[in-house]
Amino acid sequence: MKFIENTKSYFGKRAIRKYLKKHSRSMASCNIKEAKTIGILFNATHQVSFEIVKELVKNISGKKNTIDVLGFVDSKQLIDHYLYRKGFDFFTRSQLNWYYKPKNSSVDTFIKKPFDILLDLSLDNPFPIRYIMTCSAAKFKTGMFYKNQDYLDLMIDIEKEKQNMNRIQHEVEIDRKNNNRKNREVEKIIDKKVQTEIQLNFLINQLVHYLSLIKK
Secondary structure, eight states: OHHHHHHHHHHHHHHHHHHHHHOOOOOOOOOTTTOSEEEEEEEOSSHHHHHHHHHHHHHHOOTTOEEEEEEEESSSSOOGGGTTOTTEEEEEGGGBOTTOOBOOHHHHHHHHOOOSEEEEOOSSOOHHHHHHHHHOOOSSEEEEOOTTOOOOSEEEOGGGGHHHHHHHHHHHHHHHHHTTOOOHHHHHHHHHHHHHHHHHHHHHHHHHHHHHHOOO
């Protein structure tokens, strides 16, 4: 099994290198208030992520900018509440090839757009999202810090803030226990939702903060 995954990883990296040989981009930092085109990429598998991203789009939308959002749903079928969402495109696990490269016209269009700013809001760095971010023609790529990656121009290290996030999560857990929730499966779902919500909100707040400080 490990051999198969290593093989997929090898061909995935090779596909990225092949794409980058044929395409280049010019990096240019940009203040989020001055950006005319903004791209947002995120893991839409959990609905809480979609709700947070939808709120972000609402907060940063303006007359002077256009925002394109692309979400990856790690499922073979698109979840019903994602259908026909204006301004949002999605792709699923069934739209990946055997080594997880996306095969979707919306993804191809998204990659080719030279966004002033591209926000990677995924918290788990799956290959389909990594492929899109690396190959994107965006001028300024931002997102969460991961070791041994060099495709982002601005990175937020969530690990350094884990202590604060753990404190917040601990307070939430205490409140939840006080409500006498007993179902273990429900507990697991809630734990995942809380963790995703805390980390994603933190990542967004930090990215928006630093992007608002950039000067030409």
